[in-house]
Amino acid sequence: MCIGAVTYICYIFSFLYPVKYVVYTMSAVLGIGAAFIWTGQGNYLIINTPIEKMSRNSGIFWATSQLSMIIGTTIIYFLFSGMETVNTKTRVLVISILSGIALFSFILFVSLPGSVRQDDISTNKEDKPGPIEVLRGAGRLFRTKHILLLCVAFLYGGLELAFFSGVYGSSVGFTLQLHDSKSLIGLCGILIGCGEVLGGILFGVFGAYTSKIGRSTIVIFGCILHLATYALVFVNLPNNSPFGDTRDEAIITSSAAIAAACGFCLGFADACFNNQFYTSIGTNYPNNSASVFAIFRFVQSIGGFIGFMYSTHLIMYGNLGLLSISAVIGTICFVVSEKVEVNEEEAVRYRNKMGNGSS
Known part of the structure; x- marks a missing residue:
C-alpha cells in the first residue's frame, strides 16, 4: 500500500510542469x-475482519473510498467553472490539494497496525507468503471452477466501470440537446459518487440484514438496475453521442433529469456488484485473499481496458448492447459460483509446502 501511495504522489507531481510523455509514463x-x-487494501481489509462482519466492513470500506468521487468532482466543478483552459494558479492549487491528501494517506499507511484476526495463517511471520508465492497461489486458484466463474463477473465489473467513468459523462456533455450539457458532466460524476456511497452505507450499516438476503440476490438486483439504467440511456442519449458534440435527437426528448438519475443508478448498481465481490472473496478465501485480490484486480483491469478500447469506436447502442449481454452473463456466473464448493485447501497446502522448503 505504501509503494502504491508513492506512485500516486509521483503522478500528481507530474502535472506541476506537464510534459506529454512524462505524464503518459507516470x-x-x-x-x-x-x-x-x-x-493491498483488499487483503488488509480481509485479514482484519471477522468473517461474520465481512459484509459490514466491505460496505464501510466501499462507502468511504467512493466519497472521493463526490468530494473530488465537487472541488473540480467549482474550481474549473467558467474556464475554457485551466490557468497555472488553479492547476497548482489542485495539485497542492491532491498531493497533500496523498502524502497524508502515505503516513496513515505507514502507521497501520498488522493483522488483528487470529484465524489468519499469514499472521505467523514464518508462514507469511512472499510475492512469488502469492503469484503462484493466484495461478493455482485461477484454474479452479469457482474463481473462473467469478472472473466472468469481475470482467463485467471492469466493462461497466469503463462506461460510467469515461463514456457516460462524456456522452452527456456531447449531447447538445441537453441544456448546459457541459455542466452536467460534473453533476453526473457527483451523482455516480452519491450512488456508490449510498450503496456502501446500506451494505455497511445494514450488513447483518443484507447478509441474510444473500449475495446472489443483491447482485441480481444490481443487474436489473443496470439493465433498467441502460434502457433509459438508450432512449435519452443520441446514438452518436460517444464521438463528439451532436445536435441529433434521441428516441425521446433528451432530459437532464433522466441523465442525472442514470448517473446515480450506475453508481448504486456498481456498489451492489463490488461489495458482493469483496464479501465473496473475504468469506471464501480468508487465508488466500492476496492471491484472489490479485486475480480480481487483474481481470477487472482487463475489462476496463477492453471497455475503454471499444467505447471510442462503438455507437451508444452498441456500447449498451454489449454491456447488457455481459451484465446478464456476469450475474449468472456469480450466482452459479455461490453454489460451487470452494476448494481453498489446495492453495493452503501449497503455501505450507513452500514454507517448509519441500517444493
Whole structure:
C-alpha cells in the first residue's frame, strides 16, 4: 500500500510542469501502483475482519473510498467553472490539494497496525507468503471452477466501470440537446459518487440484514438496475453521442433529469456488484485473499481496458448492447459460483509446502 501511495504522489507531481510523455509514463506507473494499493487494501481489509462482519466492513470500506468521487468532482466543478483552459494558479492549487491528501494517506499507511484476526495463517511471520508465492497461489486458484466463474463477473465489473467513468459523462456533455450539457458532466460524476456511497452505507450499516438476503440476490438486483439504467440511456442519449458534440435527437426528448438519475443508478448498481465481490472473496478465501485480490484486480483491469478500447469506436447502442449481454452473463456466473464448493485447501497446502522448503 505504501509503494502504491508513492506512485500516486509521483503522478500528481507530474502535472506541476506537464510534459506529454512524462505524464503518459507516470500514468503507466500509476496503473502499477493502483494494482499494488487496491490488492493491498483488499487483503488488509480481509485479514482484519471477522468473517461474520465481512459484509459490514466491505460496505464501510466501499462507502468511504467512493466519497472521493463526490468530494473530488465537487472541488473540480467549482474550481474549473467558467474556464475554457485551466490557468497555472488553479492547476497548482489542485495539485497542492491532491498531493497533500496523498502524502497524508502515505503516513496513515505507514502507521497501520498488522493483522488483528487470529484465524489468519499469514499472521505467523514464518508462514507469511512472499510475492512469488502469492503469484503462484493466484495461478493455482485461477484454474479452479469457482474463481473462473467469478472472473466472468469481475470482467463485467471492469466493462461497466469503463462506461460510467469515461463514456457516460462524456456522452452527456456531447449531447447538445441537453441544456448546459457541459455542466452536467460534473453533476453526473457527483451523482455516480452519491450512488456508490449510498450503496456502501446500506451494505455497511445494514450488513447483518443484507447478509441474510444473500449475495446472489443483491447482485441480481444490481443487474436489473443496470439493465433498467441502460434502457433509459438508450432512449435519452443520441446514438452518436460517444464521438463528439451532436445536435441529433434521441428516441425521446433528451432530459437532464433522466441523465442525472442514470448517473446515480450506475453508481448504486456498481456498489451492489463490488461489495458482493469483496464479501465473496473475504468469506471464501480468508487465508488466500492476496492471491484472489490479485486475480480480481487483474481481470477487472482487463475489462476496463477492453471497455475503454471499444467505447471510442462503438455507437451508444452498441456500447449498451454489449454491456447488457455481459451484465446478464456476469450475474449468472456469480450466482452459479455461490453454489460451487470452494476448494481453498489446495492453495493452503501449497503455501505450507513452500514454507517448509519441500517444493
